[in-house]
Amino acid sequence: MTNIVVLPLILPIITGILLVFLRHQLVLQRIIAVVTMAIVSIISVIMLHQVYTSGIIYLDFSGWAPPFGILFVADSFASLLVVTSSIVTTCILLYATTTIEPKREKMFFYTFVLLMVAGVNGSFLTGDIFNLFVCFEVMLLASYALITLGGEKLQLRESLKYVLINVVASWIFLVALAYLYGTLGTLNMAHIAQRVAEAGQDPLLTTISLVFLVVFALKAGLLLYQWLPTAYSVPPTAIATLFAALLTKVGIYALIRTFTLMFPYEPSVTHRIIGIMAIITVVGGCLGALAAKDIRTIAVYNVVIGVGFILIGLATNTEQGLQGAIYYLMHDMVAKALLFLIIGTMIALTSESHIDKMSGLIRNYPLFGWLFFIVMCALAGIPPLSGFIGKVLIGQGAIASSSYVLLIIGFGSTIIVLYSLLRIFLSCFFGETIIPTGDETPMNKVNMAAMLLLAGCIISLGFGAELVAPYVKDAAAVLMNPDIYIKAILANGGV
Amino acid sequence: MKINDVILRTVTKAVIFIILTLGVYLFFAGHHSPGGGFIGGLVLASAIVLLYLANDIETVHKGLPFNFKKVAAIGVLLATGTAMVSIFFNRPFLTQVATYIELPLLGKTSFSSVTLFEAGVALTVVGTVVTIILSISEEE
Numbered sequence: 001m002t003n004i005v006v007l008p009l010i011l012p013i014i015t016g017i018l019l020v021f022l023r024h025q026l027v028l029q030r031i032i033a034v035v036t037m038a039i040v041s042i043i044s045v046i047m048l049h050q051v052y053t054s055g056i057i058y059l060d061f062s063g064w065a066p067p068f069g070i071l072f073v074a075d076s077f078a079s080l081l082v083v084t085s086s087i088v089t090t091c092i093l094l095y096a097t098t099t100i101e102p103k104r105e106k107m108f109f110y111t112f113v114l115l116m117v118a119g120v121n122g123s124f125l126t127g128d129i130f131n132l133f134v135c136f137e138v139m140l141l142a143s144y145a146l147i148t149l150g151g152e153k154l155q156l157r158e159s160l161k162y163v164l165i166n167v168v169a170s171w172i173f174l175v176a177l178a179y180l181y182g183t184l185g186t187l188n189m190a191h192i193a194q195r196v197a198e199a200g201q202d203p204l205l206t207t208i209s210l211v212f213l214v215v216f217a218l219k220a221g222l223l224l225y226q227w228l229p230t231a232y233s234v235p236p237t238a239i240a241t242l243f244a245a246l247l248t249k250v251g252i253y254a255l256i257r258t259f260t261l262m263f264p265y266e267p268s269v270t271h272r273i274i275g276i277m278a279i280i281t282v283v284g285g286c287l288g289a290l291a292a293k294d295i296r297t298i299a300v301y302n303v304v305i306g307v308g309f310i311l312i313g314l315a316t317n318t319e320q321g322l323q324g325a326i327y328y329l330m331h332d333m334v335a336k337a338l339l340f341l342i343i344g345t346m347i348a349l350t351s352e353s354h355i356d357k358m359s360g361l362i363r364n365y366p367l368f369g370w371l372f373f374i375v376m377c378a379l380a381g382i383p384p385l386s387g388f389i390g391k392v393l394i395g396q397g398a399i400a401s402s403s404y405v406l407l408i409i410g411f412g413s414t415i416i417v418l419y420s421l422l423r424i425f426l427s428c429f430f431g432e433t434i435i436p437t438g439d440e441t442p443m444n445k446v447n448m449a450a451m452l453l454l455a456g457c458i459i460s461l462g463f464g465a466e467l468v469a470p471y472v473k474d475a476a477a478v479l480m481n482p483d484i485y486i487k488a489i490l491a492n493g494g495v
Numbered sequence: 496m497k498i499n500d501v502i503l504r505t506v507t508k509a510v511i512f513i514i515l516t517l518g519v520y521l522f523f524a525g526h527h528s529p530g531g532g533f534i535g536g537l538v539l540a541s542a543i544v545l546l547y548l549a550n551d552i553e554t555v556h557k558g559l560p561f562n563f564k565k566v567a568a569i570g571v572l573l574a575t576g577t578a579m580v581s582i583f584f585n586r587p588f589l590t591q592v593a594t595y596i597e598l599p600l601l602g603k604t605s606f607s608s609v610t611l612f613e614a615g616v617a618l619t620v621v622g623t624v625v626t627i628i629l630s631i632s633e634e635e
Contacts, residue, residue: 002587003582003585003587003588006582006588010575010578010579010588013571013575014572014575014576014579017568017571017572017575018572020564020565020568021565021568059587059588060587061587061588061589062581062587062588062589062590062591063586063587063590
């Protein structure tokens with residue numbers, strides 16, 4: 001039964017569309033949306049386990065054998081990301097049910113979220129590079145709707161930039177696809193990988209791969225992250241969190257997939273460029289996080305640092321480096337989701353977003369304060385929380401490939417991350433409280449539950465590293481040996 | 496201001512049938528030759544848009560009392576629904592079946608489940624195009 005591979009895509013779409021008919025039954029909409037994502041999470045865990053026990057599973061749509069039809073492929077890497085994205089979305093939706101205003105909910109908020117998740121999951125699972133483009137577009141169109149939903153002036157101004165830059169990026173993506181199809185005559189990713197391996201990665205193919213690098217770098221916020229800080233700070237908390245947790249990660253996934261499966265043969269060009277871009281991204285993100293006074297901006301620049309750090313793992317081009325990148329990618333989705341929810345809640349509670357205008361929140365909301373402490377430690381990579389293993393493995397990868405600059409910059413950024421978040425912690429949570437005890441707005445229990453769930457994920461991803469390790473090792477092994485992927489897809493009937 | 500659009504209205508009355516027929520023809524042609532739900536849907540939608548241009552929105556709404564957002568949603572449900580059916584028969588997602596049936600008047604006629612899928616696509620296209628045009632034309 002391989003149909004399970006398509007469920008993370010199709011279930012959100014179908015329920016998303018069903019919700020269109022329940023436009024005014026808001027309670028029902030909330031329940032259905034959260035339950036659907038919970039079911040998708042369970043299905044994706046089952047899928048991950050199937051992949052682990054029986055190798056890569058794939059599904060040829062309507063039975064057309066590769067490379068002629070479109071197919072979905074679930075290897076460990078894709079499945080791990082689907083699991084993480086589905087769980088994170090469930091938590092964020094839980095948070096959204098109480099924070100998104102009814103006027104937005106009535107304008108099909110849940111439908112768009114579910115369609116966006118479908119696009120994200122589809123991008124992770126597809127085995128056809130044109131289908132990757134389609135899934136990107138599904139995700140982006142839904143995100144265009146989400147970022148403009150509500151139609152506030154500031155939102156519209158920033159979303160215009162966001163839409164424009166993404167439309168241009170999508171156009172470049174199409175051009176790159178045309179070049180690739182013109183050169184290799186195929187769009188099936190396994191088939192592309194096979195042909196590149198057979199024909200050798202000549203300068204022409206490397207150039208095409210660099211066009212893809214530009215596209216995915218724009219989507220991931222690697223070096224070309226200038227659109228990101230403002231676009232991610234205008235929409236409501238739940239939407240900004242979804243974007244921060246999921247959207248850039250899809251770009252990172254595409255980069256890792258492209259440069260491990262399809263174009264891995266010229267690391268002296270491609271991986272070196274990725275390394276340089278990652279360093280500039282990390283440095284730029286650090287400067288932004290240090291300079292910012294607005295807590296939301298600090299959080300957004302932390303997203304940028306995260307992107308650079310994960311791609312250091314890819315740039316090392318070693319198995320440990322990739323294992324680290326996978327671990328860190330999963331950790332980053334969960335931790336950034338929690339960070340954004342906490343920051344959003346802080347702004348909602350105090351109606352302030354300037355770092356100096358808040359203080360003493362921990363006296364009013366002790367548990368909330370310690371949640372921030374947990375996410376800060378996790379993002380800084382303090383053991384035994386989830387960021388630690390990823391950082392160590394990426395560090396090992398950098399040492400193994402003797403890229404000491406990557407190592408120093410990567411770990412230097414950790415200190416900046418810690419400093420920037422510690423600044424928020426000391427200034428906003430400690431000190432004299434600005435809200436008299438007893439006068440504070442009570443914390444919403446559902447919001448708290450969503451944040452606690454995410455914190456639980458961070459802790460269990462840290463403590464359960466041993467449990468996740470076999471899956472991550474398998475994922476990295478497939479990434480380092482594209483033959484496994486190619487053979488699984490093209491074994492029967494490949495041309 | 497009421498513009499004098501006698502010519503447009505008269506031509507529309509004749510042309511609308513040609514466009515609709517072409518739309519339906521393209522829709523059914525799609526199985527073995529150029530055409531299909533997407534193109535058929537676009538042509539059908541263009542007929543409806545022409546109706547909106549020649550008459551006003553209220554008149555067309557009397558004749559076509561649909562919420563086009565829901566038409567699009569029904570289309571997506573139909574398309575994804577037919578795609579899902581194959582899962583319950585333990586066949587790959589999107590698998591379609593086709594068969595020939597002897598009908599009294601038409602003789603040997605081809606029936607395939609992909610027509611339903613394409614109908615979903617066509618409804619989605621019609622719903623989306625009309626929704627877009629209507630929301631552009633609405634004045635704030």
